[in-house]
Amino acid sequence: MHIRTIYKNGKVQHVTYCSEYAKGKAKHSKCNSPHRIDVDEVMENIAEVLRKIAQYSLENRADFEKLVKVSLYKEQTEEVKKNQKRMPQITDRMEQIERVMNKLYEDNALGNMDTERYEQLSRKYAEEYYTLKAEKEEIKERFSECENASQRAKKFIGLAESYSNFEELTPTIINEFISKIIVHERDVKRAKYVVQRIEVYFNYIGKFENELTKQIEPTEQEMLQMRKEIEEAKKEKARAYRRAYYKEYRANNLEKCREYEKLKAREYRAKKKLQRAT
Structure with missing residues (x-):
């Protein structure tokens, strides 16, 4: 096992890396992934x-x-x-x-x-x-x-x-x-x-x-729970990204957003009025 330093997005991360994979395919590595x-x-x-x-x-x-x-x-x-x-x-x-x-x-x-x-x-x-x-x-x-x-x-x-x-x-x-x-x-x-x-x-x-x-190793039920938490974390990250993106977009395009919201509001009122009439 090797330890490598990865520099990405201004951050420094130390990761373990399989020594067999690190030998490369030319040397017939035993592992197909790090x-x-x-x-x-x-x-x-x-x-x-x-x-x-x-x-x-x-x-x-x-x-x-x-x-x-x-x-x-x-x-x-x-x-x-x-x-x-x-x-x-x-x-x-x-x-x-x-x-x-x-x-x-x-x-x-x-x-x-x-x-x-x-x-x-x-x-x-x-x-x-x-x-x-x-x-x-x-x-x-x-x-x-x-x-x-x-x-x-x-x-x-x-x-x-x-x-x-x-x-x-x-x-x-x-x-x-x-x-x-x-x-x-x-x-x-x-x-x-x-x-x-x-x-x-x-x-x-x-x-x-x-x-x-x-007692330290997770049980099968705990593993399933961890996977659920991982999936939920992924979804929350996506939701947070969309919220941040919309917030930034709205700040940069305030007038367009207001016009769009007014248009959607008029469409909604017209739809409700039509429903009451029928």
Whole structure:
């Protein structure tokens, strides 16, 4: 996500801009639109979420740790399943390589294999062995992260304790609390007044979608209400524009307006007189 500054009609606006779209079609961008949004709106939403989570984490530490465990479990379930399947495969292959390496060493020691060939095969298997070993350590570390959800929750709580409020989001706060922000496409493309979804991934606790954050997210009924308010705002803006236009037009063409109003009044009186006569 990039932040761009737009200068329009004498105003300055800061908006988020999709980094994938910004790469351009020449580089095969993954997004077909920038799905941009006003930065102030994003920061306002993030500040509200942070206030809610930080307050809850400080007031209900045990419950917060449980929520973090559930949230991380949901987020990491697919990854954990994949790693659980991969772990025995790595172990078996490493054992096979050890047996092959032992056999190569014996053949070389007994003179059944050329030294050059031995070094070539030994180097090849050694590279594979240490690559698998590094992958195994990484998977173990990921398992440890899943198991240490309580520690991650405590780290987040410790971070939240160092801030009294989140009225103003500084770059320091954003970097310390937030891992990444995903701005989704508008529900109606190319519309000015729309509903747009934002996902926030926090450091230590991940996406953290649960009952607490659902209280912040609008319900379907609230979404419908927002759309109605948006439509009403659009209509009111159009009405205000027409009123202002008519007021200006009347001021610039006062005599014409008076003549027109007199004409309409005469037509109205004539129509009423005709109705009474019949």
